[in-house]
Amino acid sequence: MLSREVAKRVFAREFGEANMAFKEQDDQYAPQYLLTPTGAKCNRILFVGTLIEKEDIGNDVEYWRARVADPTGSFLIYAGQYQPEAAQALSSIDPPQFVAVVGKPNTYEMGGGEIVTSVRPERIHIVDADTYDLWILETARQTLQRLKQLNEGGEDATKAKEHYSPDIGHYKQMVLEALKTISKCGEKVSFIDLSDI
């Protein structure tokens, strides 16, 4: 029996910038991983955010495309007949709503060679704002830990450095932006876009 893979915590911006998918064995059933720029080796991820849009893009059967935003960007998720629980959840949850998503990373190569990441959800459930705060704090902490480890040179860190040459300042900024949305002192949230009014 294979042991269950851990659900890694990564922010949407970092996830969207990842493009290194690989398997460790040749076997068709071997687990698939996505290595992110800070060195998170993800076979599964857990994220919490706001479901901001959903659309059934299927023809005969339901096939849902949805977006879940976190403080740094958004995750694209696709759920169809092979993710029955998640698809059913998407059909019944109306945006905007806080949701927790457990799912598998997926990559897709566009015409120009650009890699687009998305998530094949196993579970989607409505959660509360406290859960969102907990996830942001936890994900910030684990991202910061990975950033520190980039210079210490573990296996995943070394691979990530070789492949991405990550800009540490860029991801440090991302972590800070996320933390400031849950910070009560100092800067208040100031991301309201007034241009549409």
Add this chain to the structure above:
Amino acid sequence: MVRDIAEQLKVRFSEMGLEVPLEEIEKKLDELINGFRVPVEEAKRSVLSQYAKERKSADLVKVKDIQSEGRWISLKTKVVQLWPSESKLIAQSGLIGDDTGIIRFVSWIKSDLPPVEEDKCYMLKNVVTDEWQGRYSVKLTRSTEIVPLEEDIEVSSLVEEFVGAIVDIQSGSGLIKRCEFCNRALLKGSCGEHGKVDGSYDLRIKGVIDDGKIVQEILLNREIVENLIGITLDEAKKMAVEALDQSLVLDAFQERLIGRYFSIKGPRVGRYILVEHITSAPKISDKEVTELIKESEALGC
């Protein structure tokens, strides 16, 4: 040919922690095979069992000291739990423990050992340790000797704590039925041991909690589930009857738990933590956030 077999046996013996001169093994084999025309396999068996009986028993150790595989040891333990057989090759499997911990054991059909009973204590002489994905177990083999003990052994239940998000609730959770004879959970109305039975209703949750680094399986019994979800067994039965669907209860549990953070506490048994206390994880504190902001700002680029 006899030499080859003797060499195989010598390796086998040294794995058992027994050093026997090659010539001695060869002589015994030769006598059986060439002198008495005993078939090769029978001759091997005979020599193996001769030495297995003669050798002194392996060191007596405590459960917590089992930290390597392939080691021959003896244990004084109590049988904590027996599991239904997972395989035709396995005679018995379950959990044994002493005052330092609990460990899984397996007894193979081919070892042909007398069965052990739940809640009884035994001296297990010459068992071998094994490892699977970082978790140790012990195998009872043909050379194992099981000696029932009169004394009672106190089994420790080391309490563990874990904080994380519940990422899955597995099938076999929710409103389930158990066999009225052996208390096992029924699968499609059937007990693995007693076949088709009426069964009695129970609530339980088999779940997975995950902190982004470690995955931990958890078991919640009826009492814990009732308190946590606020649905009693009777209410759950009513829900299922009204909807004509037992899975409704499971859906309700998943809705309430998956994706949320909890802090749990309880003894570890095998791959599970048997949850005795569960509470929602505390809300984030501004102190934590401020500290983490400082730590991030200090990171050199």
